[in-house]
Amino acid sequence: MNEHDSERLAGIMVEDGLVPAVSESDADVIIFNTCTIRENADLKLYSALGHLKAVKERRPDLQIAVGGCMAQKDRGEILERAAWVDVVFGTHNIAAAPGLLARARSEGPVVEVFDAPDPEANRDMAPALYAVRELAFAAWITIQTGCDNTCAYCIVPSVRGGEISRPLDDLVAEARMLAASGVTEVTVLGQNVNSYGRDITGRRTLFAELLRALGEVEGIERIRFTSPHPKDLRPETIAAMAETTAVCPQLHLPLQSGSNRVLSSMRRGYSAERYLERLARARAEIDDLAVTTDLIVGFPGESDDEFDETLAVVAACEYDSAYTFIFSPREGTRGATMTDQFVASDVIKERFERLKEVLDRSALAKHAAREGRREEVLVEGPSKRNGAMLSGRTRQGKLIHFGDVGETLRPGSLAMVDVTHGAPYHLLGTVASTVRGPRHKVRIPLLSS
Numbered sequence: 001m002n003e004h005d006s007e008r009l010a011g012i013m014v015e016d017g018l019v020p021a022v023s024e025s026d027a028d029v030i031i032f033n034t035c036t037i038r039e040n041a042d043l044k045l046y047s048a049l050g051h052l053k054a055v056k057e058r059r060p061d062l063q064i065a066v067g068g069c070m071a072q073k074d075r076g077e078i079l080e081r082a083a084w085v086d087v088v089f090g091t092h093n094i095a096a097a098p099g100l101l102a103r104a105r106s107e108g109p110v111v112e113v114f115d116a117p118d119p120e121a122n123r124d125m126a127p128a129l130y131a132v133r134e135l136a137f138a139a140w141i142t143i144q145t146g147c148d149n150t151c152a153y154c155i156v157p158s159v160r161g162g163e164i165s166r167p168l169d170d171l172v173a174e175a176r177m178l179a180a181s182g183v184t185e186v187t188v189l190g191q192n193v194n195s196y197g198r199d200i201t202g203r204r205t206l207f208a209e210l211l212r213a214l215g216e217v218e219g220i221e222r223i224r225f226t227s228p229h230p231k232d233l234r235p236e237t238i239a240a241m242a243e244t245t246a247v248c249p250q251l252h253l254p255l256q257s258g259s260n261r262v263l264s265s266m267r268r269g270y271s272a273e274r275y276l277e278r279l280a281r282a283r284a285e286i287d288d289l290a291v292t293t294d295l296i297v298g299f300p301g302e303s304d305d306e307f308d309e310t311l312a313v314v315a316a317c318e319y320d321s322a323y324t325f326i327f328s329p330r331e332g333t334r335g336a337t338m339t340d341q342f343v344a345s346d347v348i349k350e351r352f353e354r355l356k357e358v359l360d361r362s363a364l365a366k367h368a369a370r371e372g373r374r375e376e377v378l379v380e381g382p383s384k385r386n387g388a389m390l391s392g393r394t395r396q397g398k399l400i401h402f403g404d405v406g407e408t409l410r411p412g413s414l415a416m417v418d419v420t421h422g423a424p425y426h427l428l429g430t431v432a433s434t435v436r437g438p439r440h441k442v443r444i445p446l447l448s449s
C-alpha cells in the first residue's frame with residue numbers, strides 16, 4: 001500500500017509540473033512517504049531528516065515534505081523534531097501535496113493531516129492512472145483503504161482508519177483504462193481484500209464478484225491480489241479464483257502464528273485448524289496454486305512450545321515462500337503494552353533461524369518440482385543478478401531468470417520459458433518461444449544535435 005501510494009504521489013507531482021530528479025542534490029522537492037509497520041522506519045526517517053538539515057541550510061529553497069503513516073501518527077511532532085521540514089501531510093490527503101507545497105512557499109511550514117478521506121478536497125481514491133509505475137505493463141488497483149480488524153500487533157487501523165471500499169464499477173472502469181494504456185497485469189490491493197464492499201452493501205461475496213468482473217476486462221491477462229484475511233477467505237472467492245482464467249494461481253494467506261493461543265492473543269479471529277482447512281480447500285479447487293504467507297516471530301508471550309506449533313503448521317502448509325517478521329512493538333497497539341511478556345531477542349533470533357530453515361526447505365522443494373516445466377513468463381527486463389539474462393514472473397508469481405536465446409524480448413512481452421533449475425528464491429530457465437510483444441507504448445526521448 002505504501003509503495004502504491006508513492007507511485008500515486010509521484011504521478012501527482014509530475015502532473016503538477018515536476019520532473020523526476022536524478023539525485024538528491026539535484027532535487028528541488030524531497031518527499032518522504034513513510035510507513036510505520038516496523039519500528040526502524042521511525043529511526044530511518046529521523047536519521048534521513050537529520051542528514052538533510054545541513055542541505056536545507058545551504059539551499060533554503062529546497063522543500064522537504066513528510067507524508068504517509070508516520071506523518072499521520074506523529075503530525076506536528078515531526079516539525080518539533082525537524083523544524084526544517086516544510087510540509088507534513090497524512091495518508092488521507094496525498095493528492096493535496098502540490099497545494100501544500102505551494103502554501104508552504106508563501107506561508108512557511110504547513111501541517112495538514114485529515115482523520116478520514118475527504119473526497120471533495122483530494123483525489124486519494126483516484127485511479128491508478130495517476131501513478132508513475134516502475135513497470136509500465138503492471139499496475140496496482142487500490143480497492144479499499146483502512147481496516148476494520150484489531151490485530152494486536154498492527155498499527156494500520158490507527159493510521160489508515162476503518163475500511164472504505166471503492167465502488168465496483170469504478171474499479172472495472174479503472175481496469176479498462178489501464179488495459180487501454182497497455183497494462184496487462186493488475187494487482188488488487190487492500191488491507192483485507194475479501195471484506196471488500198461490506199461497508200457499501202453489507203454483502204459478503206462482493207470480492208468474488210469483483211474478481212470475476214475484472215476477469216472480463218479485455219486486455220487484462222493476469223490478476224493478483226493482496227492480502228486476503230484467512231478468517232474471511234470464503235468459498236465464493238476460491239471459486240472465483242478457480243473459474244476466472246485471468247486470476248493467477250497465487251494466494252498470499254498470512255498465517256502469523258501456528259499456535260491457537262498466540263493467534264487468539266493476536267486477535268486474528270481464526271485457529272490453525274481453520275486456516276489449514278481453508279488452505280486445503282483452496283489447493284483442492286485451484287489448479288497448481290502457489291501459496292505464500294506472513295509470519296511473526298516472538299509475539300509477546302510466545303513460548304517455546306507455541307513456536308514449535310508454528311513450525312509444525314508451517315511445515316504442513318508447504319509454502320512457496322514467506323515474509324518473516326520479528327515482533328516490533330508499535331505504540332498504540334495492544335501488543336506494545338504487553339511488555340512483561342516480551343520475548344528475549346536471543347530467543348527470537350534462534351527461532352527466526354529455525355523458521356527460515358523450514359521455509360527454505362519447502363520453497364526449494366516447490367521450486368525443484370517445477371524443473372522441466374514450461375511456464376508462461378511476463379518479462380520484466382534485464383536480470384539484476386546477471387545483465388546477460390532477463391527476469392520475469394511466472395503465473396504463480398515466481399521470479400525467473402532466463403537466457404534470451406537470440407530473441408529480443410522487451411519488458412512487457414509474454415514468453416514461454418523452460419525451467420532448468422529451482423533455487424529457494426527464484427527459478428532459472430531458457431526461452432522456448434515468444435507469445436507476444438509488449439502492449440504498452442514506450443516513449444522514445446527526442447535527442448537534439
Ligand code: SF4
Pocket residue numbers: 147148149150151154155156157191192229
Ligand atoms: S487485518 Fe490485522 S494485520 Fe491486516 S491491516 Fe488489519 S489490523 Fe493490520
